[in-house]
Amino acid sequence: MGGNGSGTAEKRPNAQLGSWFVRSGWSKGELARQVNRRARQMGAHHISTDTSRVRRWLDGEQPREPIPRILSELFSERFGCVVGIEDLGLRSARQSPSVSGVDLPWAGPQTVTLISEFSRSDLMLARRGFLGTSLTLAAGPTLIEPMQRWLVPVPAAQAGHDAEPGQERGRRPARLSEPELDLLEQTTAMFRQWDAQCGGGLRRKAVVGQLHEVTDLLQEPQPEHIAKRLFNVAAELAELAGWMSYDIGLQPTAQKYFVLALHAAKEAGDRPLGSYILSSMSRQMIHLGRPDDALELIHLAQYGSRETATARTQAMLYAMEARAYAGMGQPSKVKRAVRMAEDTFSDTVPGEPEPDWIRFFSEAELNAENAHSYRDLAYVAGRSPTYASLAEPIMERAVELFGKDPEHQRSYALNLIGMASVHLLQREPERCAALAQRAIPFAQQVRSERVNTRLRKTVDSAVREYDGVADVIRLGDELARQLPESEAV
Template sequence: MPRTRKPNDSLSQWMTRAGISNAELARAVTRRARVQGHRGVNPSEGRVRAWRQGETPRHPVPQLIADHLGSCVGIYLTCADIGMPGTATLPQGPDQAWEPRSTIAAVDHLTRSELMDPQTRPRDDTPALHTGTDLLTPLQHWALATPSALTARDGGRIGMNDVTAIRQLTDMFRDADNRHGGTLSRKAVIAQMHDANTLLNTATYTETVGRALFGAVADLGSVAAWMAFDSGHHHTAQNLFITALHAASEAGDRALGAHILQCMARQMSHLHHYSDALDLIALAQYGARRQATPATQSMLASLESRFLAITGQLHDSERAARHAEDHFTQITPADEPPHMTFFDEVELCATLGIAHQIAAKHDTGTHRQRRAEESLHLLKHALDLRPAHRVRSTAFDHLGIARTYLVVGELTGAYEQTHRALDHFATIGSKRVSDRLAELHDEAAPYTTAPEAVALREEITAAITTAP
């Protein structure tokens, strides 16, 4: 007696949602098969009807069907989504493949998951982070990966004007992050990243436009990840950084990849994984060595100086600081990419000022005062030049000065600068600033016999407790 097949309702539902007939799906599968070199795949309208009745087509047909239906509805579909077996699995974490489909799928999965998550307040997701070799070993492939061939799509054609529009929106989101912190705009950026990624998955474009679109998605991803990091959503931030790095690789833009890696290094340092932070900077320096602009090289060297100071390597920290200053003198602003416009004299001074502050804290010898004075000089210069719209950075400047004053026991200065930092903190939503305030609160504990230290700690506690 013949076995009765169960109708494939999932396939029928997706075809209905896509608004295509059996004959249209047959032609689309044939067309995609031709593009990918599968000459023996030529289904008929009747064959599609058989699939809907429960017949399972042979490889690679299930993936071809999923690809076409996904392009029609604007989301990534797996073979399982359409009720068929397949070898493709949704990539997760740092182990995803360095190829376009895996990158598009990862971005789609992450953005959809975030947009559907009703949770807006940060929760302790740091145990889920990848660290050490689990993070670094898969990312080593970035230094050698080359852009893969882009698969032809069936959707509407887009051009460089569309990519430019996405980049302009990215600049707007980056400015909002600077002014207000990452909490308020995080999901708006993720939604825009999802839309831009949908174009990668469904639109028709030339090779040049496709590479540029991958770069635009990568830059959007770096902003979305940075906002997630600033909001205290660390696992989400790491996953977004990783997928953005993959998108930058498909764009062939190693300078952008280095920028994303330095963002990841800052996150690792913030979470006290200092060895990982240094390794990420080293990977960025090596992988982008032929494409890195002077601003990129200066930025990476300044962060290297900071992380070396944290790990107590003070002489190497000073050497890296000198390299950062040397590279900075070679910058031609007009030749720098948009994602590097943030790194100016102000940012260099602030980063190196923090490096000297940390070195002063570690130094118990005669050089402590010199390091502290250099830190104050650089941080105050950064504060004097800081644009008014860089509100969060201004708060960090005041906090940096306060912590340097605390290193040398100047409690009045530490209190005054903390008070100013708190004024700025009240106008933004930033878990990073809150965490930095908490560190300052703990650093002031040895001075609690002084009224300035008592007031400093009380005001920090009140501000953090009432923060949204």
């Protein structure tokens, strides 16, 4: 039987776990069922928890891994914020630095080794969430302080870290041709396009496999200019693996990939790419209810790329800054950041050469981010109709533009749901139901836990608030029929 305690001597009731449990509103049986379901999803079929086992945890028994990780994930999702294992009064098994933590050495050979080990583990354990049970989701100073080292210049002694004794890197024969490198870069762009169209669940393993292959190439002798391009490819693939993991709900796994991506971007000497990776980490922190951490990451990204990023990249960073301020309930700073995002985006030059990773930040995405900032601000301000009214026309524009863009089906679905939530804030249940109804077919098409979760939360809120409105009742029934919970990615 899974979940047996590691000792029973002098047990005391676990007040921390008990507090979170009471606030969750779950029964012991419901928590046991959720633990078992999550364990099956990760492939840990030996876990079989029941109400008596949950009672023993509350009484002070310390469960074995992966139970503490599962409980941390379940409570984090329930409350929309990071609820760490220690917050639950539980202990976790110590992991080696290559598997756990984000405070990693900033040096090329170690970065390659860590990416290789992590991607190999991910591929070998290829069960949903299994790798995540060996990770801790970092937040606060534990996350921010190591990321600040991204700005520290690489010591000159490390500039030729791959060089063999007595041999200059620049004089090495190329092991990889320019056409082969071009193909690797094109493949990365193709993976990114698939993610936008189909969600993170469909091609994640392929991206991780490609990343692992690139680390193999980086472990071979390469001329410096080839190695830099390979590090750039590795950074983009690791960021994409992180984004896909985030999209399907594997939060600790996502964070680890983002951190490794930032290390690779530093080795490539690509500050704008590093700022983009930090923005992805910021999005994850916003999703997890940590807007203060999100703001720290965005400010780090802005500072690190202020002289090298294009107008489009700078506009994206301002939009993410607005999202963080919205979560913190600071309306004047939200409005300023939104205005800066709009003004900076207007400075983009049509046809200007830009990296493929920033191509997603279109006029539609600009409107979507700014609308969500006002929508989030409305929630933080106690369902303020003022901020909801600011969100409405911008969100409508985002929905209109994404509706014309077949390459970004997930974004279209997310903004339909966002528009539905705005109408819910405006106490317009019929309009909310109509937009949520339009999102259901797209939720079925894209493999995205974010889409599924946001749709369910919006519909659940509508049903709770307007259980006497016929359109809302039909929507709840339709969602249960068309997208049953067992189909969640």
